[in-house]
Amino acid sequence: MTAPITTTLPVGSTRRPSPWRRLRRNRLACASLVFICLVLVGSALAPWLAPYDPNFSQPRLRLGGLGTPGHWLGLDAQGRDLFSRVLWGGRSALLACLPPVLGAALLALLLGLFAGFRQGRMSALIMRTLDMLLAFPMVLLAIGLATVFGPGLAAVSLTILFSALPYLARVVYAEVKAERDKEYLEAARALGASPRELLVQELLPNVLTGVVVYATTLVGGMLVFLAGLSFMGLGVQPPQADWGRMVSEGATVMLQGHAHVATVPALAIVAVALAFNWLGDGLRDVLDPRD
Structure with missing residues (x-):
């Protein structure tokens, strides 16, 4: 009789768990992802979940508090349902933040990979231009774009794109400079890899983790920045629901004992921004190849 064949890992070796299993161990990041x-x-x-049109006004119930029958988050100063407006405001906030940050991440990968890998005048020109964007105040940029395009979603989206681009490009540039002289690239060059293959097959996988993590956390910061622009009147324009404008409108009635009008959208901003930050921290732990 032959003994059954068993396979065991060598002593002292461990099998690296999958990224999803590692993420599930981080309860805060997992809860943030679900949220x-x-x-x-x-x-x-929102068009199907919201119980009311976000601009439907019921003057008789204006400033109704939390738990008002039929309006569990209350109503604002114009008698509009806050729950409906928070749902619709999420569409405006995420539409203004997610696509620009994604576009900035893609542009940052292209510019950072090229500038970090190719040393020369073009590389210096790219990075000095990004440094100018980095030094330019975001609020002034928003005011300038609002003057050209008018206040609204287009100006805000462009502001977020140009504001996020230099930060993300700097991350890519630094990672490429740290990796470009390492042994595995020298080995790939010796085997006849072209510059394009070096960039796409060797460098890109090593810098992508930092971009994904930083872009995720940047979304949270840009949500807060967007709320500030809307608070100043540069963001999404009324009557379209927007969290920042809802806070601005609610601030006028806070001292009259109706704090919920501003608190509800403010809590939505804080909760979503924190969730993106916590998810970014979790992704850093999951995707870091050194762990």
């Missing part, structure tokens, strides 16, 4: 997915789904389905 963000719920926010995305709720915002996308």
Whole structure:
């Protein structure tokens, strides 16, 4: 009789768990991911989930508090349902933040890879231009774009794109400079790899993790920045629901004992921004190849 064949790992070796299993161990990041997915789904389905039109006004119930029958988050100064407006405001906030940050990440990968890998005048020109954007105040940039395009979603989206681009490009540039002289690239060059193959097959996988993590956390910061622009009147324009404008409108009635009008959208901003930050921290731990 032959003994059954068993396979065991060598002593002292461990099998690296999958990224999903590592993410599930981080309860805060996992909860943040679930919360963000719920926010995305709720915002996308706002036309069907919202019990009222976001601009439907009931003057008789204006400034109704939390738990008002039929309006569990209350009503604002114009008698509009806050729950409906928070759902619709999420559409405006995420539409103004997610596509620009994604576009900035893609541009940053292209510019950072090229500037970090190719040393020369063009590389210096790219980085000095990005440094100018980095030094330019974001609020002044928003005012300038609002003057050209008019206040609204287009100006805000462009502001977020140009504001996020230099930060993300700097991350890519620094990672490429740290990796370009390492042995595995020298080995790839010796085997006849072209510059394009070096960039796409060797460098890109090593810098992508930093971009994904930083872009995720940057979304949270840009949500707060967007709320500030809307508070100043440079963001999404009325009557379209927007969290920052809702806080601005609610601030006028806070001292009259109706704090919920500003607190509800403010809590939405804080919760979503924190969720993106916590998810970014979790992704850093999951995707870091050194762990």
